[in-house]
Every structure is written in structure tokens, then in C-alpha cells.
Amino acid sequence: MHRIPSILLLSSCLSLPALAQQRQPAKEGEVDNQEITVEKSRKIELPPANRLFDKIQSVRPTPEQRKMTFEFDDRKLTVGDPKITPNVLAPTTGQADNTPAFGNYVRLGAGNYSSFLGEGYFGLNTLSNLALEGSVRHLSSGIGPVDGKNSAQADTRVKLTGKYLTDAFKLQADLGYDRNAYNFYGYSREYVAQSTFNPDLIKQQLNTVSLRLGIENAKSENAIDYSLRTGITNLRDRFNASEFDWGTNVNSSLGISDNIVALLSADAYLTQRSDGSIVDNRNLFRIKPTFKYTSPLLTVTAGVNVANQTDKRLGINDTRAFPVLNIDLVPVSTIHFFAGVDGDINRNTLRTLLSENKWLAPQVLLANTVKSLDIYGGSKGDLGGGFGYEGKVSFARYRNFATFNNSLPDSSKFFVLYDGGVSRVLTISAQLGYNLKDRFRSSLKGEFFSYGLDRLEAAWGRPRIAATWTNSYTLNKKLFVTADLYYYEGIQNKNFTSGQTFTLKPIYDANLKIDYFLGEQISAFVSINNIIGQNYQRYLYYQSMGLNFLGGISYSF
Numbered sequence: 001m002h003r004i005p006s007i008l009l010l011s012s013c014l015s016l017p018a019l020a021q022q023r024q025p026a027k028e029g030e031v032d033n034q035e036i037t038v039e040k041s042r043k044i045e046l047p048p049a050n051r052l053f054d055k056i057q058s059v060r061p062t063p064e065q066r067k068m069t070f071e072f073d074d075r076k077l078t079v080g081d082p083k084i085t086p087n088v089l090a091p092t093t094g095q096a097d098n099t100p101a102f103g104n105y106v107r108l109g110a111g112n113y114s115s116f117l118g119e120g121y122f123g124l125n126t127l128s129n130l131a132l133e134g135s136v137r138h139l140s141s142g143i144g145p146v147d148g149k150n151s152a153q154a155d156t157r158v159k160l161t162g163k164y165l166t167d168a169f170k171l172q173a174d175l176g177y178d179r180n181a182y183n184f185y186g187y188s189r190e191y192v193a194q195s196t197f198n199p200d201l202i203k204q205q206l207n208t209v210s211l212r213l214g215i216e217n218a219k220s221e222n223a224i225d226y227s228l229r230t231g232i233t234n235l236r237d238r239f240n241a242s243e244f245d246w247g248t249n250v251n252s253s254l255g256i257s258d259n260i261v262a263l264l265s266a267d268a269y270l271t272q273r274s275d276g277s278i279v280d281n282r283n284l285f286r287i288k289p290t291f292k293y294t295s296p297l298l299t300v301t302a303g304v305n306v307a308n309q310t311d312k313r314l315g316i317n318d319t320r321a322f323p324v325l326n327i328d329l330v331p332v333s334t335i336h337f338f339a340g341v342d343g344d345i346n347r348n349t350l351r352t353l354l355s356e357n358k359w360l361a362p363q364v365l366l367a368n369t370v371k372s373l374d375i376y377g378g379s380k381g382d383l384g385g386g387f388g389y390e391g392k393v394s395f396a397r398y399r400n401f402a403t404f405n406n407s408l409p410d411s412s413k414f415f416v417l418y419d420g421g422v423s424r425v426l427t428i429s430a431q432l433g434y435n436l437k438d439r440f441r442s443s444l445k446g447e448f449f450s451y452g453l454d455r456l457e458a459a460w461g462r463p464r465i466a467a468t469w470t471n472s473y474t475l476n477k478k479l480f481v482t483a484d485l486y487y488y489e490g491i492q493n494k495n496f497t498s499g500q501t502f503t504l505k506p507i508y509d510a511n512l513k514i515d516y517f518l519g520e521q522i523s524a525f526v527s528i529n530n531i532i533g534q535n536y537q538r539y540l541y542y543q544s545m546g547l548n549f550l551g552g553i554s555y556s557f
Contacts, residue, residue, distance in 0.1 A: 102521060102556035109525065109552025114142030114152075117550055133161040144185065145535060145545045150199055151185035170218045174231075178208040184359055186412040186541035202412070205238040206354065226252040235351050239362055241275040243350040256291075263290045263303070273350050275363045281312040282366065284347060290324055299328040307345060309368060320345075320370075334384070339377035345370050348402055353416060357404045357461065357539060361413035369418070370399040386435045394427040401425070401453065404461035406540055408496040414461075414539065421454025442471045457494070458501070461539055464490025480515040493540035507536045515554075526551040 103125060109117035117139050124132040137157045144151025156179040164171040184202040212231030217224070230248040247269045254262045266287045273280040290303025301324065308319040322343030329337045346369040354360060378392035401423035407415045431445040446467040451459040467487040474480050488507040494500070510531040517523045526549065533547040 105554055105556040107525075107552060107554040109527075109550050111527075111548060111550035113144065113545060113548055115548070115550055116140050116142075117552060129165045131161075131163040133159075133163075135159050141545075144183075145543045146185045150183055150202065153180075153182040155180050165218060168217075168219050170216050172212075172214045174210070174212040176208075176210045178206070178210075180206040180208075180358070182358065184412045186359065186406075186539075188411075203238060204358075206235065206358070207237075208233060208235045208351070210234075223255050224252065225254075226250070233351065235354075239275075241273075241350070241362060243271065243273040245349060245351065246270045259293055259295055261292045261294070263292060263301075264288070269347065271349055273366060275350075278363050279313065280366055281310075282349075283310045284308070284345075284368070288324065297330055299326075299330075301326040301340075305342065305344060309345065311367075314367070322372075335379065335381035337377075337379045341373070341375050343371055343373050346402075348416075353402075357414050359412070359414050359539065359542065361407040361410065361415050364416050365418070366416075367400050367402075367418055369402050371396055372399060372422075373397045386437075388433045388435075389431065391430045392427075394425075394429075396425050396427070398423040398425060401451075401456075401459070403456060403459050404539065405493055406495060411495055411497065411541060417456060417460060419453045419456040423454060423456075424452035426450040426452075438474075440471075440473045442469075444469045458492045460493055461491060463488040478517045480517075482513045483511065485510045488538075491538070495540070502540055504537050504540065507538065508532050508534055509536070521556045523554045523556075524552070525554060 103123045105121050107117065107119040111117075117137075119135075119137040121135045122133070135158070138154070140152070140154035142152055143149055144153065157176070159174065159176040161175075162173045182204055183199075184204060187202065210231060210233040212229065214227065214229035216227035228248075228250050231246070233245045233247075234242070235245075236242040248267065250264075250266045252264045256262055264287070267285070269284040271280070271282045271284075273282070284307065286305065286307040288303065288305045290301055292301045293299065303324045305322045305324050306319070307322075308317075310317045320343075324340075324342050326340035326342075327338060331337070348366055348368050350360075350364070350366060353364065353366075374394060374396040376392060376394040378390065380388075380390035382388050399420070399422060401419040403417045403419070404414045405417050407413045427447060427449055429445070429447040431443060433441070433443040435441050444467075446465070448465055449459075449463065451462070451464075453459060465488070468484065470482070470484040472480070472482045486507065486509040491504040491507075493502055493504065495502070509529075511527070511529045512531060513525070513527045515523055515525045528547070528549045530545060530547055535543045535546050537543055
């Protein structure tokens with residue numbers, strides 16, 4: 001058991017070193033009694049000798065890929081959706097069913113808020129065992145919801161992928177570059193009125209370069225199935241903060257009998273974050289052996305999850321073991337009842353935290369969140385007539401439960417506050433789906449969260465209720481329509497300068513996207529976002545765009 005000095009948290013909470021002596025509210029953001037284990041929310045099921053790899057396919061979705069599935073994943077601490085960040089949403093990249101599929105396309109569009117979209121994809125897939133793919137995408141808004149250019153943003157992404165398939169194995173390599181430029185526009189209007197205001201001081205830019213390599217089994221008759229992936233990611237921001245992350249993942253399975261499969265997954269992450277005078281060397285290693293028994297009536301997965309985490313700066317070297325048990329009962333062929341218990345760690349890095357809240361202050365404290373115990377149960381299945389359902393109740397205990405709140409004294413930036421005690425989180429989730437012959441699909445999902453925190457005053461920046469309703473419809477092989485509605489409620493943040501706590505207004509975000517195919521190669525699209533026109537705040541002081549739209553044309557070749 002290790003204890004993280006509280007001064008480290010204070011240094012991450014203050015935007016200016018000169019204010020390091022200001023007193024924080026008691027126990028806010030404390031990180032201590034550190035228990036280190038590892039969060040892996042991915043579910044791995046590799047049955048022996050039943051995988052088939054066809055000729056390498058293009059990345060375009062097929063009707064089969066778009067069918068609804070009901071799969072329970074561990075509840076991620078990343079509660080939220082990219083759609084509720086200040087952004088103009090891109091139109092769907094889907095394609096109406098049964099329309100001619102061309103391997104390449106270019107797309108151009110524009111909209112209000114001086115928005116521009118440029119996108120292209122090129123794939124070479126003429127060889128039986130080799131495929132090359134490349135894509136580029138740029139989406140920008142010249143002005144934003146607050147003070148014109150002061151809330152503008154631009155996202156650019158370039159990706160290259162190569163795949164090589166033999167009778168025995170499949171190789172894949174991915175090279176990517178992402179550039180995210182935006183502003184810290186959650187400032188007070190009085191700050192802008194000052195003659196010393198410099199717009200250049202609120203700019204931020206994230207540059208991410210990634211390289212990933214992978215190999216996996218492609219021989220279906222092999223008794224041993226495997227996949228190995230390794231990759232490096234380097235993140236750098238405008239203020240010279242950087243993070244280097246090297247991760248390797250191994251998954252394998254071995255058929256012992258007709259009913260029993262041995263599964264093994266292992267992970268290794270080597271990470272270094274640099275930010276001014278702060279240097280973090282944080283490593284994580286995990287091995288998870290399990291056995292899976294399957295019969296028409298019952299499926300049981302049992303094993304152990306062992307993880308070791310080291311953090312040189314915080315003086316942590318800790319190894320933990322958690323039980324893994326999942327029982328799935330099938331009283332009838334289409335209905336499942338399940339229950340289980342597990343434990344793990346959520347790996348918090350600068351990159352993962354920025355993916356939740358990109359307005360982070362410099363030198364935020366990085367610490368993993370321990371899920372010491374998760375007891376869950378529920379049911380899922382097919383109700384017939386195109387309807388399916390899922391429902392789950394989970395009660396989990398966490399240490400270093402991570403939240404986001406405005407920093408002191410610069411409330412336009414956020415620091416990460418951890419509950420250093422034992423946090424108890426109750427999650428109730430339900431989903432109902434409907435599928436009509438691949439022409440109409442609808443899914444309604446709701447989640448309720450109850451946070452029992454030990455030391456934090458509230459679960460800052462996290463919703464109490466989250467709901468989504470997504471729909472897609474294909475008409476006459478030419479018109480493809482998607483519509484969705486997002487609802488979030490119960491989000492709280494606090495201004496530590498004034499001591500005032502704010503409960504943000506409920507978020508309603510409705511979006512509509514239409515693709516109309518004018519011919520075999522040309523289509524028009526329009527994306528209308530935030531139809532309700534609510535200038536909501538996902539995080540305190542950050543107002544989102546109101547009604548915004550994007551329209552244009554696509555050409556396939």
C-alpha cells in the first residue's frame with residue numbers, strides 16, 4: 001500500500017505556480033492509500049478453430065456489420081459522448097444497402113459557424129492477399145459559440161493501413177496522425193474586456209502520432225488461436241507537454257475439449273509523461289488466464305486477473321490479483337441470464353483524460369483508478385419480431401475514482417480530482433432494440449448512476465442519468481437517414497474561487513443526418529446537429545454550439 005503526497009495533487013490543481021500556497025477545501029481531490037491494479041474493459045472470447053478470414057475487405061460497413069448486437073461491456077469511467085462536445089458533427093459515412101460499393105471516395109461540405117469538411121479515402125484491394133488503405137479528414141469551424149474566433153476549432157486526421165494475408169497468419173500495420181486545435185474559451189467576459197487580453201494565450205493544439213503493428217492467426221483448423229498487437233503513440237501539446245506510450249497486447253485460446261477452452265490475455269504498457277518540471281514514468285503489466293465452459297444451457301468463465309503497476313515519480317510498485325467469474329444461463333434459446341464478479345484497473349493517461357475533457361490544465365496529476373470489486377447481473381436476449389433487449393445492474397467499489405472540475409484560479413481549465421477513499425458506484429442500465437429487415441434499426445439505451453463517494457463532495461463532471469436513442473432508415477436503396485437523441489442530467493461542477501456549486505441544466509441534443517444517392521457514384525449529404533438549439537454546457541463555462549448544419553457532396557470511384 002502506498003500513499004501519494006497531497007502536495008502532488010495541489011501542484012496539478014493550480015494553473016499558476018505562484019498560487020500553490022492557496023488552501024484547497026478539505027479532502028478535495030486527495031489521492032492516497034493507492035491500490036494498483038489494471039482496468040481492461042475489453043471482453044475476449046476466442047473459441048478454438050472457428051475463425052475464417054475471407055479476402056481482406058474494405059472498411060465500408062456492410063449490412064451484416066450494421067446489425068444490432070447486445071453485448072455487455074464493463075462500465076467505463078468515460079461517461080459521455082463525443083457528440084456533446086462543442087463541435088460540428090460530421091455526416092454519416094454509411095451507405096444505403098445494396099448500392100454499388102466503390103472502393104474510394106472524396107467528400108466536401110460546408111455549413112454555418114464557417115464550417116468546412118474535407119474527406120477522402122483510397123483503397124487498393126485488387127490482390128488476393130494484400131490491401132492498402134489511406135484516409136484523410138479535416139473538419140473545422142472558423143467561429144464558435146462564444147466570441148467568434150476565440151472558440152474556433154479544427155480537427156485533422158490522416159491514416160494509412162496495410163494488410164497482408166497468408167494461409168497461416170494475417171499482418172496489419174497502421175500509421176496515423178491527428179491534429180486537434182481549439183481554444184480555452186470558458187473565460188469570464190471581464191477577462192476579455194481587459195486591454196491586456198491576448199487571444200494567443202487561450203490557444204491549444206494536440207498533435208498525436210501513432211504506429212501499430214499486429215499479427216493474428218488465419219488458419220481456422222489450428223487448435224491454438226492467437227493475436228499479437230504492439231504500437232507506440234506520441235502526444236504533444238502547444239505548451240510542450242508530451243506523453244510517449246508503448247503498448248503490447250496478446251490474446252490466445254486453446255481448445256481443451258468440445259466444451260472447454262483455455263483463454264489467455266496479457267498486456268504491457270510503458271508510458272512517460274513530461275510536463276514542465278514533471279516527468280512521470282508509469283508502467284503497467286497484466287496477465288489474465290481464464291477457462292471457459294460452454295454448453296447449450298450454461299456458459300461459465302472463471303480465472304484470475306493479475307496486474308502490476310509501477311510509477312517512479314509517485315514511488316508505486318504494486319501487484320494485485322482479482323477473481324474473474326461470469327455465469328451465463330440460457331433457459332430458452334433466445335434468453336440469457338447472467339451474473340458475475342471481477343476487479344481491475346482503469347488506466348488513466350494524459351491521452352485518455354484528454355479524450356474525456358480536452359480543456360485540461362497543465363501538470364494534471366495522473367493516477368490509475370482501481371476497481372477493487374464489481375458485482376453485476378442481468379439479462380439479455382431476443383424477444384422475437386425484430387426486438388431485442390438487455391438489462392444490467394452493477395455495484396462496484398473504486399479507489400481513486402476520477403472526476404473533472406474547474407481549476408483554481410483559472411476556471412477556464414480543468415484539473416482531475418480523485419477520491420482517495422473507497423467510492424461505491426451503482427449502475428443500472430437498460431437497452432431495447434428493433435431491427436426490421438436491415439431497413440430500419442432503432443436502439444434506446446438508458447443508464448442511471450449513483451455515486452457514493454468517500455472524500456469528494458460530488459462526482460464532478462459526471463452525469464447521474466445518460467440516455468441515447470439512435471435510429472437509421474434506408475429507403476428505396478437511395479436514401480439513408482440516421483437520427484439520434486442524447487440526454488444527460490445531473491452533472492455538477494464547482495467554482496472553487498467563489499465556493500459556488502453548479503448543477504448544469506439537463507442536456508438535450510437531437511441530430512439528423514441524410515445521405516441521398518443521386519447515382520452510382522454521386523451522393524449528397526446534410527447533417528443537422530443540435531436541432532433543439534440548446535446552448536448547453538457539458539462542462540461548466542463551456543457553452544456548446546446551437547443549431548448547426550453541414551451539407552455537401554460525395555463522389556465515389
